[in-house]
Amino acid sequence: MDKTFEEWWEESLKKIPVYTSEWTNFNPSDPGVTILEYFIAFHMMQQKSMDGFSQGAVENLLKMAGIIRRPGACARVLLKMKQPGQSVLFPAYQQFWVGETVFETEKPQRAGGHKLVGVYGMEEEKILDGGVLLQEEIPMSIKIFGDCPKAGNAVYFIMDSLPQEEEFYFYVDVVKTPCRNDFEGTAGQRFAEVSWQCYTQEGFQEISCKDQTEAFLTHGELVFSGIHGAVVYSGMPNSGYCIRGVLKEASYDTAPQLLSVHGFLLEAFQHKTGCAVKNFCAGQPIELDSDLLENGYFRVYCREEEGNSYRQYESDGCGGKWNCYEVSQEEGKCCWQNEFEGRGGKGRYYEVSQKGEKAVITFSRQKSGYGPAGGRDAARIVVYTEEMMRKSALGMVYGYDNQLLQLPVSQIAPRNFCLLAKRQDKDGDYYDFVKPDRTKDGDLKYELLEEEGRIRILDAGGFVGAQLFLASISTCQGEAGNVRAGRTFFARGAFGELELSNPAPGMGGRQKESLKMAARRLYEEVKEPQTAVCARDYERMAQRVPGLCIHKVRVVMDEDKNEILAAVKPWSKEPFPELTPLYQNILETYFEPRRLLGASICFSGPRYVAVDVRGVLYVKRHYEHCREEIEHVIKKFLDYREGSQEFGEVLRLEQLYWELEGLDCIVSVQNLGMYPQDFGKASVQGMDVHPAWDCLCYPGNLSLDIHAGQPGGYGYE
Numbered sequence: 001m002d003k004t005f006e007e008w009w010e011e012s013l014k015k016i017p018v019y020t021s022e023w024t025n026f027n028p029s030d031p032g033v034t035i036l037e038y039f040i041a042f043h044m045m046q047q048k049s050m051d052g053f054s055q056g057a058v059e060n061l062l063k064m065a066g067i068i069r070r071p072g073a074c075a076r077v078l079l080k081m082k083q084p085g086q087s088v089l090f091p092a093y094q095q096f097w098v099g100e101t102v103f104e105t106e107k108p109q110r111a112g113g114h115k116l117v118g119v120y121g122m123e124e125e126k127i128l129d130g131g132v133l134l135q136e137e138i139p140m141s142i143k144i145f146g147d148c149p150k151a152g153n154a155v156y157f158i159m160d161s162l163p164q165e166e167e168f169y170f171y172v173d174v175v176k177t178p179c180r181n182d183f184e185g186t187a188g189q190r191f192a193e194v195s196w197q198c199y200t201q202e203g204f205q206e207i208s209c210k211d212q213t214e215a216f217l218t219h220g221e222l223v224f225s226g227i228h229g230a231v232v233y234s235g236m237p238n239s240g241y242c243i244r245g246v247l248k249e250a251s252y253d254t255a256p257q258l259l260s261v262h263g264f265l266l267e268a269f270q271h272k273t274g275c276a277v278k279n280f281c282a283g284q285p286i287e288l289d290s291d292l293l294e295n296g297y298f299r300v301y302c303r304e305e306e307g308n309s310y311r312q313y314e315s316d317g318c319g320g321k322w323n324c325y326e327v328s329q330e331e332g333k334c335c336w337q338n339e340f341e342g343r344g345g346k347g348r349y350y351e352v353s354q355k356g357e358k359a360v361i362t363f364s365r366q367k368s369g370y371g372p373a374g375g376r377d378a379a380r381i382v383v384y385t386e387e388m389m390r391k392s393a394l395g396m397v398y399g400y401d402n403q404l405l406q407l408p409v410s411q412i413a414p415r416n417f418c419l420l421a422k423r424q425d426k427d428g429d430y431y432d433f434v435k436p437d438r439t440k441d442g443d444l445k446y447e448l449l450e451e452e453g454r455i456r457i458l459d460a461g462g463f464v465g466a467q468l469f470l471a472s473i474s475t476c477q478g479e480a481g482n483v484r485a486g487r488t489f490f491a492r493g494a495f496g497e498l499e500l501s502n503p504a505p506g507m508g509g510r511q512k513e514s515l516k517m518a519a520r521r522l523y524e525e526v527k528e529p530q531t532a533v534c535a536r537d538y539e540r541m542a543q544r545v546p547g548l549c550i551h552k553v554r555v556v557m558d559e560d561k562n563e564i565l566a567a568v569k570p571w572s573k574e575p576f577p578e579l580t581p582l583y584q585n586i587l588e589t590y591f592e593p594r595r596l597l598g599a600s601i602c603f604s605g606p607r608y609v610a611v612d613v614r615g616v617l618y619v620k621r622h623y624e625h626c627r628e629e630i631e632h633v634i635k636k637f638l639d640y641r642e643g644s645q646e647f648g649e650v651l652r653l654e655q656l657y658w659e660l661e662g663l664d665c666i667v668s669v670q671n672l673g674m675y676p677q678d679f680g681k682a683s684v685q686g687m688d689v690h691p692a693w694d695c696l697c698y699p700g701n702l703s704l705d706i707h708a709g710q711p712g713g714y715g716y717e
Contacts, residue, residue, distance in 0.1 A: 075481025075509030078265035087113025103268040116263035118158035118238035167225035175257035179571040199233040216256035262503040270481030271474040274388035282378035302372035399464035410453030420471040481509035554647030567694035579605030609681035610700030615672035640696035651689035
């Protein structure tokens with residue numbers, strides 16, 4: 001228990017005046033004090049009972065409430081060469097260092113060698129030069145589709161060459177619209193539809209593009225693929241290979257405004273790999289291209305019948321370590337020292353040969369009598385660092401409940417973790433690759449304790465007596481991987497030392513969610529309404545509709561029509577923004593599953609009413625710019641469009657009077673009055689203006705007689 005009864009009691013007494021001024025008797029004879037004592041005692045008994053729960057019991061209770069602890073995750077960054085003219089093919093698991101933090105590629109990728117030489121917008125027949133988007137030193141923005149984007153407007157990316165890879169990455173920075181919610185979980189409607197095309201000999205042909213920018217409304221990636229037969233395009237001031245995005249439909253609330261475009265990026269993940277599994281199809285040579293092969297430790301496993309377990313294969317030449325090459329310091333390349341000498345005979349063997357700087361593994365059933373069966377994962381290669389090879393054996397599965405096995409490292413990335421289980425049958429040893437998410441009967445079920453660096457075996461299944469080895473493991477630093485944009489990364493290898501940078505910040509890195517954080521998330525989810533019941537629910541939920549820029553919302557009930565009425569003002573630079581049909585459709589779609597059964601809701605835009613102000617004001621003599629200062633205060637007071645005032649909020653003359661009286665230049669305010677221009681939208685009650693529930697006021701005519709000196713004195717401004 002963290003507090004005693006007396007401490008809880010004293011803290012509760014101090015909070016009573018915060019919530020009520022009527023409760024003044026705190027003596028033990030007061031019934032309210034007795035009830036409060038009972039509540040404190042009940043809370044302490046509950047807390048004591050909860051403190052006795054094990055972590056597993058608490059986690060199971062959270063699961064019953066639908067809260068599952070979020071696993072840790074590796075951060076991801078996009079990198080580009082600082083020397084774009086240099087082309088380098090990075091192997092899988094190539095390491096990039098920023099300080100003490102390590103990022104790695106997960107597949108072979110090429111960086112450099114391609115350059116974005118021009119960005120242009122096309123507004124009808126007018127070409128907009130977006131060259132400033134390529135100048136990182138001088139950040140400037142450009143409305144790439146013009147001030148009023150329409151169908152047919154386009155953006156052109158001009159490049160000096162195009163990569164041969166299946167896909168490549170661009171990253172786009174934009175000027176984000178204030179108040180815009182994130183686009184996660186959008187209801188399907190979009191502000192624009194873009195057709196992405198590449199220029200070929202047949203003209204512009206459609207290509208595939210994964211657009212994470214929502215048609216340039218938010219920062220994000222453009223992932224291009226499906227490009228074939230591209231040729232040079234000369235229709236722009238800069239000639240080169242061309243990819244363009246053409247607006248098929250456009251219903252933007254604000255025109256997209258780009259800040260920068262970065263092309264030909266490679267992706268890397270914040271983890272440090274100790275060993276990894278590579279899957280290969282049968283019937284084709286296996287090319288090993290991995291930075292982990294620097295020390296040459298790997299093991300080969302094949303599935304000889306589809307659906308069965310794996311058997312381990314040995315090298316026909318040099319055994320389990322690829323130690324037949326050395327790195328030439330002069331040329332920076334891998335040089336093979338000798339040729340392999342085959343063993344001959346029958347057995348589970350593979351052959352290794354050289355292809356450039358890669359090791360190529362092949363299997364021959366005819367020669368050895370064994371080989372992989374069909375399927376995309378018929379052969380698996382486990383590649384180790386020297387340290388992890390020595391520590392790969394974890395121990396035996398004994399079969400008792402909650403057996404714990406220690407791993408050689410902690411802070412493990414769960415997405416990259418896999419065990420290798422070794423068992424025996426009449427034909428010898430066989431192996432299974434086991435991930436933590438196994439659910440079938442007879443499988444080895446275990447829990448990865450990633451922070452501690454251990455595994456807990458939950459159900460041994462048919463694996464009692466199996467020997468466990470590491471097949472894939474890497475460590476990550478969670479949130480530390482979410483590095484800021486513009487950091488310098490260093491890569492080292494046979495190509496020398498290179499510098500890269502990240503145009504976008506690292507994203508997605510996190511530690512495994514603690515039980516305390518999961519319980520807090522449950523509290524927040526329970527507190528946050530998921531079904532709209534009262535007016536406040538509708539207003540709060542409308543403010544967070546994904547992708548929309550909602551500035552103000554007011555919800556009332558029409559008792560006569562039995563209908564919920566909602567007035568919504570989008571954020572806009574326009575003086576009198578309206579609710580567009582697209583906004584209305586998105587709001588209706590969003591609230592359809594969140595409204596009560598039988599509840600009908602109607603969305604409409606705001607109505608605007610101008611309010612005139614008249615009055616006589618006396619100011620200090622020789623005070624400069626007094627009229628501008630006075631009018632500024634009045635206009636700010638009247639303007640509900642940009643201010644914090646809500647729909648239908650009463651304009652109180654007394655408040656305006658005191659704001660004017662607070663100005664240094666004011667001597668006296670007399671005969672002050674406010675008058676709406678449309679009495680159908682607002683009424684005057686006493687000296688105050690009462691707008692209708694769906695109305696927003698704005699400044700009308702200001703008729704101000706400003707005099708210099710004291711009331712009754714002489715001289716005018």
